[in-house]
Amino acid sequence: MAVVWIPSQDQILNSNLKKFTDFVEENTGKHLKSYDELHHFSISNPEFWRFIIEFCKVEGEWNGPIYEGEKIFSAKWFPQSKLNFAENMLKNRSDDEALIFRCEDRISETLSFAELYNQVSKTAQHLKELGVTKGDRVAGFLPNFAGSIVAMLATASVGAIWSSCSPDFGEQGVIDRFGQIEPKVLFCVDGYFYNGKTHNCLDKIKSFTARLPSLKQVVIFDYASLSNIIIDNSVSYQEIAENYEASEIGFERVSFDHPLYIMYSSGTTGVPKCIVHGHGGTLVQHLKEHQLQTNISSGDRVFYFTTCSWMMWNWLVSALGTGATIMLYDGSPTYPDNTVLWKFADEEQCSHFGTSAKYIETLMKNDVNPSAIFKLSNLKVICSTGSPLSAECYDYIYKNVGYVHLASISGGTDIVSCFVIGVPTIPVRRGEIQGAGLGMAVEIWNSSGRVNRGERGELVCTKPFPSRPVKFWNDIDGKKYHAAYFDRFEGVWAHGDFAEQTVDGGYIIYGRSDATLNPGGVRIGTAEIYRQVDRVNEVLESIVIGQIWESDTRIVLFVKLREGINLTETLADTIKKLIKDNCTSRHVPSKILQVEDIPRTKSGKIVEIPVRDIVHGREVKNKEALANPEALDYFRDRPELALE
Numbered sequence: 011m012a013v014v015w016i017p018s019q020d021q022i023l024n025s026n027l028k029k030f031t032d033f034v035e036e037n038t039g040k041h042l043k044s045y046d047e048l049h050h051f052s053i054s055n056p057e058f059w060r061f062i063i064e065f066c067k068v069e070g071e072w073n074g075p076i077y078e079g080e081k082i083f084s085a086k087w088f089p090q091s092k093l094n095f096a097e098n099m100l101k102n103r104s105d106d107e108a109l110i111f112r113c114e115d116r117i118s119e120t121l122s123f124a125e126l127y128n129q130v131s132k133t134a135q136h137l138k139e140l141g142v143t144k145g146d147r148v149a150g151f152l153p154n155f156a157g158s159i160v161a162m163l164a165t166a167s168v169g170a171i172w173s174s175c176s177p178d179f180g181e182q183g184v185i186d187r188f189g190q191i192e193p194k195v196l197f198c199v200d201g202y203f204y205n206g207k208t209h210n211c212l213d214k215i216k217s218f219t220a221r222l223p224s225l226k227q228v229v230i231f232d233y234a235s236l237s238n239i240i241i242d243n244s245v246s247y248q249e250i251a252e253n254y255e256a257s258e259i260g261f262e263r264v265s266f267d268h269p270l271y272i273m274y275s276s277g278t279t280g281v282p283k284c285i286v287h288g289h290g291g292t293l294v295q296h297l298k299e300h301q302l303q304t305n306i307s308s309g310d311r312v313f314y315f316t317t318c319s320w321m322m323w324n325w326l327v328s329a330l331g332t333g334a335t336i337m338l339y340d341g342s343p344t345y346p347d348n349t350v351l352w353k354f355a356d357e358e359q360c361s362h363f364g365t366s367a368k369y370i371e372t373l374m375k376n377d378v379n380p381s382a383i384f385k386l387s388n389l390k391v392i393c394s395t396g397s398p399l400s401a402e403c404y405d406y407i408y409k410n411v412g413y414v415h416l417a418s419i420s421g422g423t424d425i426v427s428c429f430v431i432g433v434p435t436i437p438v439r440r441g442e443i444q445g446a447g448l449g450m451a452v453e454i455w456n457s458s459g460r461v462n463r464g465e466r467g468e469l470v471c472t473k474p475f476p477s478r479p480v481k482f483w484n485d486i487d488g489k490k491y492h493a494a495y496f497d498r499f500e501g502v503w504a505h506g507d508f509a510e511q512t513v514d515g516g517y518i519i520y521g522r523s524d525a526t527l528n529p530g531g532v533r534i535g536t537a538e539i540y541r542q543v544d545r546v547n548e549v550l551e552s553i554v555i556g557q558i559w560e561s562d563t564r565i566v567l568f569v570k571l572r573e574g575i576n577l578t579e580t581l582a583d584t585i586k587k588l589i590k591d592n593c594t595s596r597h598v599p600s601k602i603l604q605v606e607d608i609p610r611t612k613s614g615k616i617v618e619i620p621v622r623d624i625v626h627g628r629e630v631k632n633k634e635a636l637a638n639p640e641a642l643d644y645f646r647d648r649p650e651l652a653l654e
Contacts (some may be wrong), residue, residue: 011401011439011514014408015416022435026301030065035157037061046446046515047435049132053451055472059087059294062449066297066332069098070290072220073264077474082503083488083496085474088266095270095289096166097261102308107335108357110311114341114350116203119156125158125176126330128256133164135257136250140226142194144169144262147224147272149193150319151177151184151215153340155654157231157247159327161197166270166289169262170593173272176612177202177211177315181218183634186281187274191483197247201234201426205342212239227400256354264299266290267480270459271324273423276611283490284483295427295477296328298448304391304417305434306362308333315343315351320613321423322364322395334362343369348378356384363389366396366614367403368419368551372584374406381411391415393432396615397548398400398444398519398537400544401441418443419517420507424495425648429469429505430517441541442516450475454511455499466533468523471503476501486541516654525618527556529563530597536618539567542589548575549585555622557651566625566651567599568644570608577604579601603650607641621645 031042034051042048052058056076060360063072074090102108102123109126111119123130138186144147148165152158153173165172175187177199188196196219201210201333216239221226226575228244265287274282300306312329315335316322329336337358343351343365355363374379380386392407392414399418407416417432420443429452433444446452451473453460461467482491498504520526520535527534535555543552550570567585571577581604590598610616612635620630633639 011442013168013437014440015413015438015556016403017415017437025434026307027303027305027433027435030061030302034058034061044135045436047479049446049448052448058449059476062294062298065455066273066301066647068294068297069093069101070412080474080476081501082132082471082478083492083501085644087474087476091266092263093266093290093293094167094169094261094263094481095161095293096259097164097263098293099327100130100259101331102333103127106309108330109159109336109338111338111340112207112354113153113155113339114345116205117155121156127259129160129251130163130512131169131256131259132250132254133160134167134259135610136393137170137195140195142168142170144264145169145269146194147191148172148195149188150174150189150199150318151196151198151211152231153177153199153233154317154323154338155233155340156338157197157199157233158318159336159338161229162327167259167261167597169264169268169558171269171272173284174318174323175274176319176636177209177486178204178612180215180634184218186634187222187284188222190281190284191272193222193294194224194226194303195229196222196225196227197229199233200233200236200238203234203341205345208234210234210236211351212236214243223234236507255328262377263427264289266476269480271426272483273321273324273426273450275423275619276615276635282635283494284633285423286480286483287477288480290477291480292324293328293331294425295475296325297331299325299427300329300334303428303431303433303447304362304393305415305603306332310334310361311337311359312362312364313337313339313360315339315366315369316364317612321426324426326364344372348373348376349380349383352380352384352386355389358388359388361388362391362393364393365390365393367394367399368397368614369404370394370403371551372480373410374403375547375550379410386412389414389422390640391417391432391434394417395419395421395428395611398521398540398555399441400541402541402545403617404438405439407420421507421516422477424505425475425477429471430519439512439514439516442518444516446517452517454509455502455504463515464534466508466520468498469505469507469509469519470499471505472539508533512566512581522618525555527563527565528552529556529565534565534597537598538591538593539565542592543567543585544568544586545588546581548572551608551616551618551622553618553621555618556627557622557625559600559653564600565598565600566603568603568605568608568621570605577602601647601650605641605644607638607644609634609636609638609641612637625651
């Protein structure tokens with residue numbers, strides 16, 4: 011792949027990664043000449059993680075061994091140490107800006123680190139008065155705004171467990187999640203804003219809280235200024251802010267693996283799995299990724315477009331631990347137009363801009379040129395995740411945004427972080443993720459074991475890492491946890507991505523393994539086809555599945571076209587030729603069909619498995635997990651796909 015960005019010598023020498031490498035060399039006497047050598051050291055020497063703690067100045071009581079046990083599934087990290095996640099987020103007590111928030115054109119707010127600390131102090135006092143203690147669950151039905159950060163940090167400060175989802179979830183989607191974990195307190199908003207409209211949440215909240223008997227109190231933020239509906243055992247957040255005086259927070263230091271977050275699998279194939287992440291693993295992994303892989307420093311301004319339902323919200327919040335200012339946005343990324351996020355980035359001097367690959371593709375399809383409108387003078391890094399970033403999107407960024415470090419990253423809710431990620435001291439190659447994250451023993455395997463560079467297989471991790479889930483909630487014997495990641499290769503984490511390590515050392519993700527196409531017994535990643543279809547100007551987005559056909563599988567491609575355009579035989583032939591010329595004849599769809607919309611999760615990811623189920627006449631088990639479940643109807647009972 012062509013090199014599209016090379017860090018300057020000054021960028022390399024002044025990077026946190028270079029400083030950390032020097033720190034390791036000073037403490038070990040080793041000479042690490044390249045990122046590959048540093049990475050090899052990081053997966054071969056558990057001491058690497060103690061260096062992370064020292065370099066990132068993590069507050070805590072660090073005693074005893076780094077970890078006990080050799081298996082990823084059961085290894086115990088820093089078993090004799092104690093810390094508190096919130097304490098490390100709130101070390102800075104200055105008047106510098108901690109967070110900057112905007113909601114479409116409705117609301118804006120800025121909090122300094124001192125103001126954030128004081129709000130967390132008041133909220134933590136209230137939780138303690140309610141009897142919330144270590145191990146209790148506190149839930150948030152909240153948008154991505156300052157109140158969500160405050161409520162989460164207050165929860166973590168007392169050793170309780172935080173779990174959240176965004177207010178666009180339906181009632182059953184909330185119950186499917188919070189009903190499993192039995193929260194003691196719920197933080198919520200009266201309504202939210204999206205695409206220029208106000209959405210009232212109170213009726214929905216009244217209904218689902220009645221189905222959560224574990225709740226002692228509902229705390230309501232007056233966010234949309236809607237008339238109140240009486241909800242049992244509720245209090246306004248304003249009362250909390252007025253009834254307590256800010257004081258020193260007595261942070262509850264807990265074990266390294268003590269639960270911090272309960273997060274959820276997508277839930278598109280059944281009730282979501284409740285994935286538990288610990289204080290220590292989340293903290294040290296995020297600090298490593300922020301400071302070393304993304305080059306975030308104190309004073310930087312970090313933005314990620316996300317909701318409280320996506321792990322990138324948790325990832326973003328952790329930037330407070332480096333002393334960076336986090337930038338929060340709630341609402342549509344395309345209202346009132348496609349430049350609204352870039353306007354926010356420009357006005358607030360954003361240094362790190364994070365988004366989904368789908369958003370970048372949408373900008374590209376609509377010929378949006380941010381650099382022609384905004385200066386973006388402070389922008390240094392663009393992060394992209396959620397789905398594979400096509401080579402054409404790399405071209406788009408460097409043509410229309412600027413000569414920045416473009417870091418495509420990939421991991422997931424399962425590890426609340428990344429397996430493969432950006433590296434600020436090496437070149438970016440078009441269409442490739444730069445490298446494996448430090449401390450992550452990433453390899454590509456097939457049924458026989460590790461494959462060579464340039465060959466495709468399953469992305470796996472072969473050695474323990476601290477951000478592996480602590481457990482699944484209500485999975486007493488650990489069978490569900492083990493089945494999710496370790497059934498494919500005993501003792502080795504199989505992440506579920508179909509991937510390749512290239513001859514240059516980078517990575518390409520070809521899609522989820524469970525959505526991999528298999529015509530004629532040849533495995534094809536869905537992203538390979540999407541990369542070609544994305545180049546067709548008439549196509550806004552697409553989704554591809556394998557349909558069982560004549561004792562084999564045939565590829566079926568569905569396309570959503572620009573308004574006013576219909577799928578013709580000529581356009582279909584153009585798409586097929588592009589795929590054949592740039593992939594192989596096996597990649598060419600047997601059928602190409604037009605649809606009005608494509609289903610996606612709340613975090614914006616397209617969902618191939620529910621579409622595959624609909625096409626095969628199977629029931630979709632959990633439509634509540636989808637942002638637009640009505641889109642499934644466009645795939646149902648298509649006569650073009652009838653079995654003859």
